[in-house]
Amino acid sequence: MKKSAQSIVPMRNILGLALLSFAVTACGIPDSKRPDSGRIDIDPSPSAKQCYGELRKAGVRFSPLPNKNFAGGCSQIDAITMIDVGRYTDISNLGPIRCQLANKFAAWTEFAVRRAARQYLGSELVRIETMGSYSCRRVAGSNRLSEHGRANAIDISGFVLADGRRITLTKDWNGNRRERQFLRAIHKSACRRFGTVLSPDFNAAHRDHFHFDMGGNGYCR
Template identity: 50%
Template sequence: MTNAAPPFSNPATGSMLPGAQVDGAGVVPASPGTATPDLATLLAGSGRPHSRPRYPLRRADPRFCANSSSPEMQRMALVAALSVLIAGCSMLPEGRGVSRAPTPQIARPAALPAPSVADTRQCISALTQAQVRFTPVPDQVFGAGCSQLGSVRLSTIALTDAPRGLNELAISNIGPVRCELAQRFAGWAQFGIARAAEQMLGSPLVKIETMGSYSCRNIAGSVKLSQHAHANAIDIAAFVLADGRRISVKQGWAGSNQERAFLRTIYASACKRFGTVLGPDYNAAHQDHLHVDMSGQGYCR
């Protein structure tokens, strides 16, 4: 690798990052069970198998057997036998015999607090001052708890320190996102990704390719709604440079040393800005993109 570029501070955080110095981001036993006596032993009244019964059997009085074949006596005998069996089963330790699986409880997704009108207006004003091009999206509430509230659709992000003629960064394939997420994403693009590309890859950043934002769906393998269902998450797939190179998360995460260093630097930078960041090391579902959202508190995997 060439000589490292001089460090710089992030206007948003004011902290420093070693190496690329981008955006102030750091890399960021059960006790043994007791043997259970068999049912015959329990009925005999002893806890020791094959021991002599506590109450020896005696010949029954014929007076009590005279009507043993009557329906009433048969019912009484059946009830007594069932009572003994039930009592015996209740003595079995937990885990023995037939167990009943608990009825699964489907968790209802926690409602995401809607941004206030004042917060949305303030956020839109901040995006305008940061020279971010966007279109406000009307509030919408869909079925199954999905919503787009206080959202905007990003078009381009200004690059204040880019070379002449490259003063805007395009964002592709992105849908509505909550304004607060858009503001964090714009700052990450300006002071994290763009600067890392210039310093570590030697070429200005011209486009960020995403895999979308809003999608009314659950988290994979879960009954809980994804942050995508609230327009509160963005999936980033690749970064395109002015010299034509395309650094994808899928290929670059385990690619050249230069690509690996770049992607991990901007990943660490994202961890400083978003509530949750998930990458290829998290699971197979994220092998081809970086997921960022505003939920959680520094959950970076």
């Protein structure tokens, strides 16, 4: 017995909607393909406004971003785009980042990384290389949303000095003495500033970068 066209079309629609629902809720979808579930048109929070002032005072160039929620529970709230970290220090490959994290990162750069570069390596810092900040994804091996999914984490892979040297976590975490001292010193300082700090000593997935976020309670490894 043949089914009528009227009974077939709704079934196709149901299947299509089910597939679409599955696609937009999976955090593995690249952000460029993820539907925006709605911009939140509100003024920056008082803490964000204070943070903007602190960044300007520190000489950091940045642009505030509109608050947004995305599918999968991801969001960019009180986020900014950092243009540099102050004092003509470039930063590469960095996406949206929450202002409070950016403020901690700028202070760490100024009072830890710059000083350690002079002390251990005898040169000025000119660029920090990152592996990004915002990324809508889960913590590996779990269903818990990563702090990257809230623009509340940053991964740092290397540092470029005025004399042309490039210090990387991959090459120098267990490299020559001076480079090791530099990286251990800035890691120790980061542990006093961020909620979670992970280094190549944590696991193989972090062999090439530092992970900093503001979601933890002082976990340092």
